[in-house]
Amino acid sequence: DAGVIQSPRHEVTEMGQEVTLRCKPISGHNSLFWYRQTMMRGLELLIYFNNNVPIDDSGMPEDRFSAKMPNASFSTLKIQPSEPRDSAVYFCASSFAATGELFFGEGSRLTVL
Amino acid sequence: QKEVEQNSGPLSVPEGAIASLNCTYSDRGSQSFFWYRQYSGKSPELIMSIYSNGDKEDGRFTAQLNKASQYVSLLIRDSQPSDSATYLCAVNMDSNYQLIWGAGTKLIIKP
Numbered sequence: 001d002a003g004v005i006q007s008p009r010h011e012v013t014e015m016g017q018e019v020t021l022r023c024k025p026i027s028g029h030n031s032l033f034w035y036r037q038t039m040m041r042g043l044e045l046l047i048y049f050n051n052n053v054p055i056d057d058s059g060m061p062e063d064r065f066s067a068k069m070p071n072a073s074f075s076t077l078k079i080q081p082s083e084p085r086d087s088a089v090y091f092c093a094s095s096f097a098a099t100g101e102l103f104f105g106e107g108s109r110l111t112v113l
Numbered sequence: 114q115k116e117v118e119q120n121s122g123p124l125s126v127p128e129g130a131i132a133s134l135n136c137t138y139s140d141r142g143s144q145s146f147f148w149y150r151q152y153s154g155k156s157p158e159l160i161m162s163i164y165s166n167g168d169k170e171d172g173r174f175t176a177q178l179n180k181a182s183q184y185v186s187l188l189i190r191d192s193q194p195s196d197s198a199t200y201l202c203a204v205n206m207d208s209n210y211q212l213i214w215g216a217g218t219k220l221i222i223k224p
Contacts, residue, residue, distance in 0.1 A: 031210065043157070043201070043214045055210070091156055098210035100145045100203065104156035
């Protein structure tokens with residue numbers, strides 16, 4: 001069975017550009033999480049979806065960030081406009097019933113110049 | 114402020130020895146505890162979960178939970194160079210989904 005699939009794996013962009021990160025969770029998992037990881041701040045939860053509905057977006061840093069989950073097999077995280085401080089690795093993770101046993105994708109490494 | 118504390122390391126252990134990783138948490142009401150392993154440049158991978166006091170063993174890994182003292186530990190027996198990674202402790206404190214993450218302990222197994 002395929003794991004969580006994220007794309008792109010690497011993204012280099014210039015400040016002010018729009019960035020869209022994509023995630024396909026494991027089939028049958030009803031909980032999806034977007035995390036951001038940096039050396040300084042570690043793993044930070046950005047947003048949590050349950051059954052495609054955003055439950056907690058309190059971790060989204062500001063209005064430049066938005067996330068959608070139009071169906072059970074696809075989610076996007078968008079940053080518009082991007083800034084250098086957004087540079088980080090963005091992970092998507094899914095789980096069954098939000099038990100805390102998360103399956104992470106390989107991550108999208110974002111560099112904003 | 115709900116916190117999970119880990120020694121950042123690096124913790125250096127000779128090959129074949131027991132590696133002991135520790136984690137303390139602030140919320141006495143915490144219910145679920147997890148250890149994730151993260152290799153450099155890779156994503157976190159769940160290796161152990163523990164929900165009740167005592168020990169839980171899985172192969173070379175043993176998780177230990179002491180709720181009274183608010184700590185959880187991970188023991189790795191017969192340490193191998195392939196165990197070299199950062200180990201993240203995560204605690205579910207008061208919701209079904211919000212994990213509080215430690216900063217991780219970097220473990221180095223020396224051949």
